[in-house]
Amino acid sequence: MATQTQTATLVFELQPTPKTTTVKPIYHPPRPSQEVSSYDHRISDTESSTTPSVTKPSTLRTFLTIFTPSFVGFIASFTNGIITVGLPSIARSIALERSLYLWPSSVYGLTSGAALLIAGSVADIVGARSVELTGITFLGVFTLACGFAQTGGQLVAFRALQGVALALHLPASVAIITGAVPSGRARNLGFACLGFSQPLGFAVGLVLSGVMIERAGWRLGFYVTGGCTLGVAAAAIWTLPKLPSQNQDGVIALWKKVGKEIDWVGGMISSGGLAILAYVLAYVVPIHRLTPIELTAHSIISADLASIRSAETASLLVVSILLLCAFPVWMHYRERRGKTALVPNKLWNSLPFASTCIMVALSYGVMNSIELFSSL
Numbered sequence: 001m002a003t004q005t006q007t008a009t010l011v012f013e014l015q016p017t018p019k020t021t022t023v024k025p026i027y028h029p030p031r032p033s034q035e036v037s038s039y040d041h042r043i044s045d046t047e048s049s050t051t052p053s054v055t056k057p058s059t060l061r062t063f064l065t066i067f068t069p070s071f072v073g074f075i076a077s078f079t080n081g082i083i084t085v086g087l088p089s090i091a092r093s094i095a096l097e098r099s100l101y102l103w104p105s106s107v108y109g110l111t112s113g114a115a116l117l118i119a120g121s122v123a124d125i126v127g128a129r130s131v132e133l134t135g136i137t138f139l140g141v142f143t144l145a146c147g148f149a150q151t152g153g154q155l156v157a158f159r160a161l162q163g164v165a166l167a168l169h170l171p172a173s174v175a176i177i178t179g180a181v182p183s184g185r186a187r188n189l190g191f192a193c194l195g196f197s198q199p200l201g202f203a204v205g206l207v208l209s210g211v212m213i214e215r216a217g218w219r220l221g222f223y224v225t226g227g228c229t230l231g232v233a234a235a236a237i238w239t240l241p242k243l244p245s246q247n248q249d250g251v252i253a254l255w256k257k258v259g260k261e262i263d264w265v266g267g268m269i270s271s272g273g274l275a276i277l278a279y280v281l282a283y284v285v286p287i288h289r290l291t292p293i294e295l296t297a298h299s300i301i302s303a304d305l306a307s308i309r310s311a312e313t314a315s316l317l318v319v320s321i322l323l324l325c326a327f328p329v330w331m332h333y334r335e336r337r338g339k340t341a342l343v344p345n346k347l348w349n350s351l352p353f354a355s356t357c358i359m360v361a362l363s364y365g366v367m368n369s370i371e372l373f374s375s376l
Helices: 002-014 016-027 030-055 059-094 103-114 116-126 128-148 152-180 185-215 218-239 251-261 264-283 305-309 311-336 345-349 351-374
Strands: none
Touching: 059 103, 059 128, 059 152, 059 185, 059 218, 103 116, 103 152, 103 264, 116 128, 116 152, 116 251, 116 264, 128 152, 128 218, 152 185, 185 218, 264 311, 311 345, 345 351
């Protein structure tokens, strides 16, 4: 009995020991960690709630974001006014051939329109800010080069490159305002400034370039606008906001992505079709056969319908039509393969998109015709 009682007490005394050792580590440590975690959650919630107010751009930043690309568009259209008013003086100064009279004005819009789709795709991959800075810089360089042109071929070539630089600027400027300007009244004002800057620049260019050409010559207009554009390019390093980038893989990987993901074939099809069609309409018939009244017609073929019978004109016209018809077919092929399309065919099913494109095409056609009428 004594031994049994003693062993029982020993067992009874050993039982509380594991209870205290197992309960203590489970009960006491979790409370501080739970309090810390809940406190961290409260901090993160407060930080997330205050983030929008911290990142909201100031009024000055919004103004600079809208003003910079709008002023670039104003200057670019100002040079069109110089060409329109100063074409007779330019032709005498550099001995511009009569067959090139239409091209200093026409080639600018042709190259900018032909390169616009590719430029927009590059801006989507590389980044709108980088493309915008590149476009503004090239625009200033080639505008200055137009002022230094010594022959008609040089002027036409520099105007063509100036149009390519404008194509880099246009989609990038829209992307910057979309990504950096808050939605609502400020963003609507930004888009309005982008659109209004071009006709305003052309109108001001018609007036001021006439004064400059009469007092100091046509080259001064290109010197002033080119210098202003390069100055804006330097200032844009600070005035343009830095948008969040989707590419963190380095420069080499970025350019590989540009080569693989951009539809270069579709861009060449659309650009080639538009370029050949413009050549047929504006350059097939020697321009010295036309009267000044016929020159005002943008279509050379419409001035001399007999030229459509020539083998060269007919062949080029067929090639341009085939290329333009092949573009939607190529877009359909890209979509079926799951690849990015420059202009998906389904967009044309949208009535607002299709009607907007038609109105823009008609308005720009009228504006280009006014330029040609004013320069003759």
